[in-house]
Amino acid sequence: MKILVCITHVPDTTSKIQFTADNTKFDTTGVQFIIGPYDDYALARAVELRDQTGGKLTVLNVGEAETEPTLRKALAIGADEAIRVNSFPKDSFFVAQQIAHFAKEGSYDLILMGRESIDFNGGMVHGMVGELLNMPSFSPVMKLDLDGTTVKMAREIEGGKEMLEAQLPLIAGCQEPIAEWKIPNMRGIMSARTKPLNVVEAVSEQTQAETKKYELPPAKGAVKLVDKDQVSELVKLLKNEAKVL
Amino acid sequence: MSVLVYIEHAEGKVKKTSLEAVSFAHALAQKTGEGEVVAVALGSIDSAELVKVGSAGATKVLHAGDDRLTAGVIQAHASAVAQAFEKVGGKTLILAKSSLGDAVAARLAIKLEAGLVSNVVELPDTSSGYTVKRSIYTGKAFAFTALTTEKKILAIKKNAVDLKTDGGDASVEPLEVTISDADFASKITNTERATGDVLLPEADIVVSGGRGMKGPENWGMIEDLAKTLGAATGCSKPVSDIGWRPHHEHVGQTGIKVAPSLYIAIGISGAIQHLAGVNSSKCIVVINKDPEAPFFKAADYGIVGDAFEVVPKLNEALKAEL
Numbered sequence: 001m002k003i004l005v006c007i008t009h010v011p012d013t014t015s016k017i018q019f020t021a022d023n024t025k026f027d028t029t030g031v032q033f034i035i036g037p038y039d040d041y042a043l044a045r046a047v048e049l050r051d052q053t054g055g056k057l058t059v060l061n062v063g064e065a066e067t068e069p070t071l072r073k074a075l076a077i078g079a080d081e082a083i084r085v086n087s088f089p090k091d092s093f094f095v096a097q098q099i100a101h102f103a104k105e106g107s108y109d110l111i112l113m114g115r116e117s118i119d120f121n122g123g124m125v126h127g128m129v130g131e132l133l134n135m136p137s138f139s140p141v142m143k144l145d146l147d148g149t150t151v152k153m154a155r156e157i158e159g160g161k162e163m164l165e166a167q168l169p170l171i172a173g174c175q176e177p178i179a180e181w182k183i184p185n186m187r188g189i190m191s192a193r194t195k196p197l198n199v200v201e202a203v204s205e206q207t208q209a210e211t212k213k214y215e216l217p218p219a220k221g222a223v224k225l226v227d228k229d230q231v232s233e234l235v236k237l238l239k240n241e242a243k244v245l
Numbered sequence: 246m247s248v249l250v251y252i253e254h255a256e257g258k259v260k261k262t263s264l265e266a267v268s269f270a271h272a273l274a275q276k277t278g279e280g281e282v283v284a285v286a287l288g289s290i291d292s293a294e295l296v297k298v299g300s301a302g303a304t305k306v307l308h309a310g311d312d313r314l315t316a317g318v319i320q321a322h323a324s325a326v327a328q329a330f331e332k333v334g335g336k337t338l339i340l341a342k343s344s345l346g347d348a349v350a351a352r353l354a355i356k357l358e359a360g361l362v363s364n365v366v367e368l369p370d371t372s373s374g375y376t377v378k379r380s381i382y383t384g385k386a387f388a389f390t391a392l393t394t395e396k397k398i399l400a401i402k403k404n405a406v407d408l409k410t411d412g413g414d415a416s417v418e419p420l421e422v423t424i425s426d427a428d429f430a431s432k433i434t435n436t437e438r439a440t441g442d443v444l445l446p447e448a449d450i451v452v453s454g455g456r457g458m459k460g461p462e463n464w465g466m467i468e469d470l471a472k473t474l475g476a477a478t479g480c481s482k483p484v485s486d487i488g489w490r491p492h493h494e495h496v497g498q499t500g501i502k503v504a505p506s507l508y509i510a511i512g513i514s515g516a517i518q519h520l521a522g523v524n525s526s527k528c529i530v531v532i533n534k535d536p537e538a539p540f541f542k543a544a545d546y547g548i549v550g551d552a553f554e555v556v557p558k559l560n561e562a563l564k565a566e567l
């Protein structure tokens with residue numbers, strides 16, 4: 001069984017988001033980068049499935065050299081090899097083409113991604129890759145089990161979930177509780193140093209979108225506190241001032 | 246030429262978020278002169294329900310009634326919508342961001358060779374080129390993204406435009422679609438959906454509880470308050486992790502992102518990952534016994550106090566007022 005997991009290299013969830021150069025560039029000052037939390041779920045489930053079925057687990061990132069520590073971390077968590085497509089991820093379409101090209105060459109049985117990246121929150125790359133490869137794609141997947149070549153999944157829908165059955169090969173955009181996040185142990189960290197991390201060049205430069213500028217939401221005003229013995233005061237404020245009731 | 250809107254329905258009703266998408270398309274068509282708004286609906290649903298889509302600004306609804314499309318089989322929906330798009334001959338497809346909408350839109354972007362932008366928060370700027378404002382970094386920032394393709398797909402975030410309600414009836418036309426067996430190869434074997442309640446992602450008011458609620462047995466007061474307000478209930482991640490509440494109520498960075506008019510957080514500390522799921526709310530009320538809880542910094546109104554005392558009182562005060 002060959003499994004491919006696509007991971008993003010994104011600011012830690014506690015990061016303060018700021019921009020520089022007249023709001024045209026993301027400001028990396030003081031920002032810690034991590035494996036996207038949803039990609040981390042995908043990776044955790046992939047490690048379990050690889051251990052269960054044997055085979056090989058490859059992680060892939062489309063990004064420039066600074067993403068390599070993130071790929072090494074994925075190796076420490078349990079991936080067997082890593083691939084970096086050496087290019088800035090220009091837009092989802094660009095990224096999807098790189099992944100589709102690579103996945104086709106490697107003929108993977110299962111491709112796991114996160115339900116969405118936490119920088120651009122598109123939730124689109126898995127579906128695009130699915131269509132490019134003419135392969136089924138499912139997201140957000142909260143449970144994924146193998147039964148021979150049949151994959152049994154639960155997909156979250158508004159206010160509930162649906163159970164699905166599909167055949168390999170397929171693509172899933174993952175979210176909790178598909179697996180518990182895995183923390184690399186000492187042995188993992190040591191072995192990650194010698195596992196292969198290959199760099200390949202981008203296959204296409206085609207894009208569909210270009211971000212020109214960023215903006216921060218307006219700062220929130222101070223909170224209005226209401227005394228705990230005057231709750232009817234709060235009701236009045238919500239009705240007459242905030243006008244939300 | 247028309248703007249096409251992919252609308253979703255559940256339990257015989259068109260989703261409110263889809264009606265918002267129709268309203269968005271209507272405002273867009275007015276702005277760009279792209280003609281009329283046509284909606285496409287898939288699977289079994291009453292024509293009478295579809296006629297009502299007109300109130301949000303559609304003049305026509307194309308209806309592919311094949312019962313196999315009633316469930317959201319992603320590939321089959323993508324194929325059907327692509328055929329509707331071709332038939333209408335427009336350049337723009339609008340849909341509401343949702344678990345099915347996202348999955349279908351991504352496949353359509355490739356099928357139609359259309360540029361796709363998700364989390365759109367307002368009408369595009371077409372004064373020079375085509376620039377779309379979208380929410381990024383889980384609501385912590387916005388990006389202005391220029392689309393360079395002729396065809397465009399916009400997945401709309403909740404509250405991007407006001408819901409239009411004063412349109413006339415839409416005409417409903419059957420739509421013939423050809424869908425391969427391969428597109429139906431994946432099987433939905435069962436669907437579990439909370440019934441009767443207000444759905445969290447679509448709710449206009451949300452009442453959420455955190456670990457400060459101490460245990461699932463205390464959720465009665467959260468539910469009572471939600472009932473008084475006609476609200477959906479939500480929770481913080483640890484609450485769904487421990488199993489006090491179902492996963493589909495988990496709000497935040499790794500859960501549901503909500504954008505209600507009013508979000509009431511009870512016994513939730515306001516960790517940055519929780520805030521990421523609620524920062525698009527119009528008004529935030531925090532009830533927490535700790536005056537130093539970080540949530541107060543993100544709130545419009547707050548009460549420092551014990552939830553077990555404050556929430557029942559608030560419920561009574563609301564009942565008296567509403």
Ligand SMILES: Cc1cc2nc3c(=O)[nH]c(=O)nc-3n(C[C@H](O)[C@H](O)[C@H](O)COP(=O)(O)OP(=O)(O)OC[C@H]3O[C@@H](n4cnc5c(N)ncnc54)[C@H](O)[C@@H]3O)c2cc1C
Pocket residue numbers: 013037454455456457458480481482483484495496497498499500511512513514515516517518519522532533534535538550551552553
């Ligand atoms: C990558 C990542 C992603 C995450 N994603 C999410 C996410 O999507 N959503 C999410 O919620 N969290 C998420 N978290 C977890 C987050 O960091 C916090 O741990 C979590 O939000 C805390 O939940 P809580 O506020 O319910 O609990 P606590 O932090 O334990 O807070 C409980 C609060 O209740 C108050 N309280 C206690 N008793 C009472 C009482 N009687 N009356 C009133 N108030 C009372 C306390 O003062 C306290 O402020 C994520 C974390 C990581 C690392």
Ligand SMILES: Nc1ncnc2c1ncn2[C@@H]1O[C@H](COP(=O)(O)O)[C@@H](O)[C@H]1O
Pocket residue numbers: 006007008036038039060061062063089092095112113114115116117118120121122123124125126
């Ligand atoms: N630059 C990238 N490199 C590798 N995988 C990516 C990249 N961008 C997105 N993905 C994958 O696609 C998923 C969805 O991303 P998005 O469509 O950007 O929300 C992510 O969770 C990743 O699994």
